[in-house]
Amino acid sequence: MKVTxxxxxxxYIPVKTFFENLGVxxxxxxxxxxxxxxxxxKYSPEFACLPLKINIGNFIEALEMGADTIVMAGGIxxxxxxYYSEVQREILRDLGYKFNMIVLDPPQGHFMDLVKKLLAxxxxxxxxxISLAGRLAWAKALLLDELDKMASxxxxxxxxxxxxxxxxxxxLEQISKAESEQELLGVRREILERMAExxxxxxxxxxxxxxxxxxxxxxEPFVNLFVERQLGxxxxxxxxxxxxxEWVRENLLPSFLKPKEHGQVLKLAEPYIRxxxxxxxxxxxxxxxxxxREGFDxxxxxxxxxxxxxxxxxxxxxxxxxxxxxxxxxLVLDEHSAEAGVRTRLEAFVDLIRQKxxxxxxxxxLSGN
Amino acid sequence: xxxxxxxxxxxxxxxNFALIDENGNLLKKLYLRxxxxxxxxxxxxxxxxxxxxxxxxxxMGVGTTGSGRKLAAVIVGADVIKNExxxxxxxxxxxxxxxxxxxxxxxxxxxxxxxRDGVVVDFAMNTVCAAGTGSFLDRQAQRLGIPIERFGxxxxxxxxxxxxxxxxxxxxxxxxxxxxxxxxxxxxxxxxLCQALVRNYLANVxxxxxxKSPVVFQGGVAANTGIKRAFEEELGMEIIIPRYFDVxxxxxxxxxxxxxxxxxxxxxxxxxxxEAAFREHTAGSFECQGCPNLCEVVQxxxxxxxxxxxGDRCGRWSADMAV
Numbered sequence: 283m284k285v286t287x288x289x290x291x292x293x294y295i296p297v298k299t300f301f302e303n304l305g306v307x308x309x310x311x312x313x314x315x316x317x318x319x320x321x322x323x324k325y326s327p328e329f330a331c332l333p334l335k336i337n338i339g340n341f342i343e344a345l346e347m348g349a350d351t352i353v354m355a356g357g358i359x360x361x362x363x364x365y366y367s368e369v370q371r372e373i374l375r376d377l378g379y380k381f382n383m384i385v386l387d388p389p390q391g392h393f394m395d396l397v398k399k400l401l402a403x404x405x406x407x408x409x410x411x412i413s414l415a416g417r418l419a420w421a422k423a424l425l426l427d428e429l430d431k432m433a434s435x436x437x438x439x440x441x442x443x444x445x446x447x448x449x450x451x452x453x454l455e456q457i458s459k460a461e462s463e464q465e466l467l468g469v470r471r472e473i474l475e476r477m478a479e480x481x482x483x484x485x486x487x488x489x490x491x492x493x494x495x496x497x498x499x500x501x502e503p504f505v506n507l508f509v510e511r512q513l514g515x516x517x518x519x520x521x522x523x524x525x526x527x528e529w530v531r532e533n534l535l536p537s538f539l540k541p542k543e544h545g546q547v548l549k550l551a552e553p554y555i556r557x558x559x560x561x562x563x564x565x566x567x568x569x570x571x572x573x574x575r576e577g578f579d580x581x582x583x584x585x586x587x588x589x590x591x592x593x594x595x596x597x598x599x600x601x602x603x604x605x606x607x608x609x610x611x612x613l614v615l616d617e618h619s620a621e622a623g624v625r626t627r628l629e630a631f632v633d634l635i636r637q638k639x640x641x642x643x644x645x646x647x648l649s650g651n
Numbered sequence: 652x653x654x655x656x657x658x659x660x661x662x663x664x665x666x667n668f669a670l671i672d673e674n675g676n677l678l679k680k681l682y683l684r685x686x687x688x689x690x691x692x693x694x695x696x697x698x699x700x701x702x703x704x705x706x707x708x709x710x711m712g713v714g715t716t717g718s719g720r721k722l723a724a725v726i727v728g729a730d731v732i733k734n735e736x737x738x739x740x741x742x743x744x745x746x747x748x749x750x751x752x753x754x755x756x757x758x759x760x761x762x763x764x765x766x767r768d769g770v771v772v773d774f775a776m777n778t779v780c781a782a783g784t785g786s787f788l789d790r791q792a793q794r795l796g797i798p799i800e801r802f803g804x805x806x807x808x809x810x811x812x813x814x815x816x817x818x819x820x821x822x823x824x825x826x827x828x829x830x831x832x833x834x835x836x837x838x839x840x841x842x843x844l845c846q847a848l849v850r851n852y853l854a855n856v857x858x859x860x861x862x863k864s865p866v867v868f869q870g871g872v873a874a875n876t877g878i879k880r881a882f883e884e885e886l887g888m889e890i891i892i893p894r895y896f897d898v899x900x901x902x903x904x905x906x907x908x909x910x911x912x913x914x915x916x917x918x919x920x921x922x923x924x925x926e927a928a929f930r931e932h933t934a935g936s937f938e939c940q941g942c943p944n945l946c947e948v949v950q951x952x953x954x955x956x957x958x959x960x961x962g963d964r965c966g967r968w969s970a971d972m973a974v
Binding site: 312313316317444600634 | 718733734735736737768770771772773774776859860942944945964966970
């Protein structure tokens with residue numbers, strides 16, 4: 283059995299570790315590229331959203347490399363994603379590929395269902411073995427999130443452009459290679475040291491931007507045109523509303539282990555969106571309010587073209603932005619997204635929040651506060 | 652010799668130059684067709700400015716904007732490279748400090764910029780369709796056999812405008828042909844086009860934005876009196892058209908260059924001199940085979956020497972040559 287799965291940011295690192303430690307052979311699809319996109323667009327229905335298309339591209343590339351089992355996530359609620367695994371299975375079958383597809387649905391109250399499916403993939407390994415493999419994968423996921431946060435904070439103030447990204451890239455390899463939690467601790471120490479050594483430009487004053495929206499477009503840099511890196515280059519420290527480990531805690535863990543903050547954050551969306559609209563629609567709005575309260579300078583809202591939950595969110599954004607006086611810009615992404623156009627908008631957005639910030643600090647000087 | 656600041660706006664349809672003096676007065680403006688050859692347009696503009704002033708001016712700073720801002724910066728040597736939204740806003744509030752809304756329609760893009768107390772608070776650019784832009788009007792004028800300069804005045808003569816479907820450039824065109832064949836008068840069709848364009852702009856670009864007066868209308872299309880009137884009728888507000896409406900981007904870039912040089916007193920301008928116009932500039936590209944992204948990397952040569960590279964996602968080629 284050769285297992286493959288779709289890409290979503292750095293998720294491949296912990297997933298690969300998890301399966302490999304259970305003795306399952308893993309084929310990681312090549313990193314998302316123009317070729318992935320072209321394959322996906324060619325074989326997917328046009329009006330499906332970009333995540334489905336990129337998934338199809340990933341699967342085809344991995345199947346060509348010899349994978350025979352696809353592990354795909356399921357979904358719940360009004361977002362179409364829950365149906366994607368079925369559509370993808372049909373598309374790939376029609377193309378003549380032979381494979382087995384295992385769909386992991388988020389456990390709706392039945393945590394053991396998820397465990398049972400994992401047992402099936404891993405050839406009936408014991409619960410203990412699964413939890414051991416899970417621990418290392420989890421430690422890696424935590425470190426990856428920490429790494430993302432560090433890189434986002436340093437990138438806008440680095441003296442030599444590109445230095446952070448070089449260290450980041452190297453760190454990914456190190457984390458991927460680590461074979462034990464002990465080794466991972468060493469890797470972490472090294473990353474922290476190297477990040478601390480990056481020379482900073484004292485003249486650069488970063489602005490703070492929050493990134494909200496549909497999970498896939500927020501987490502997969504290829505799809506969002508490397509928005510985090512681009513904003514970093516423009517002098518903005520970026521915080522994402524979604525980090526993998528938080529998402530897992532909120533969605534995959536049994537309810538007694540779920541973090542409490544999540545529900546409280548969601549309450550912030552209540553005046554605008556009262557109920558679950560699928561995907562992260564409600565979260566996006568809640569996070570905008572949260573970022574405004576935490577003193578962020580602006581928010582960028584990402585969604586794939588035709589994403590229903592985020593379109594619902596988008597329709598309330600003008601009033602949310604006005605009431606909480608925080609600039610919000612929405613970027614809609616699909617295979618037609620033009621990089622130059624996105625760059626122009628990002629530059630203008632950063633200019634806008636810088637101007638606003640300067641004006642505020644002038645006010646403070648004048649009023650003597 | 653007067654100290655001057657030069658702003659260059661390289662757009663899809665036009666390449667514009669604005670030259671201002673130390674006090675911000677406009678000394679010279681140029682509106683040139685880009686015609687798909689931006690390098691030529693830039694060097695021609697430089698030559699024309701040099702010819703009109705000879706040695707009377709000294710360039711103290713240069714700003715570039717527009718979709719070709721990076722290219723212009725490499726050729727001319729720029730101190731400031733700014734996106735067109737900021738450049739347009741800066742030019743507008745310098746002349747009309749109270750502006751609260753800017754409608755800007757250019758050759759291939761249209762934008763709305765919302766300002767409050769002289770600060771940009773929101774903006775949007777067209778995303779899906781070019782039905783509301785200059786190129787589209789140009790083409791339709793051609794189809795009707797009317798010089799674009801007279802488009803607006805003819806539209807204003809209309810008593811009974813025809814309704815034209817303006818949601819999509821292609822459908823608008825076929826609807827217009829249909830109306831022509833039905834025998835509607837040219838002025839009524841033109842007025843109908845103006846109204847369709849304005850409706851489309853307000854529905855797509857300006858959706859969800861609060862348009863408050865004073866409203867300033869700029870960009871090449873502001874020359875079209877028919878569009879101006881259609882905006883006034885639709886919004887029920889007076890529309891201001893600035894003196895230099897067609898070169899506001901370039902003017903903004905010049906003002907930004909002036910500001911930047913004032914803030915960095917010791918900095919020397921990166922302006923390459925008017926000689927730059929006489930150097931040989933060539934652009935070439937190749938497909939990087941480093942990974943399946945197959946990025947198309949662009950290389951700019953000046954007199955045979957490689958001076959800039961861009962277009963790669965990973966930074967393999969551009970990292971050491973960033974503009």
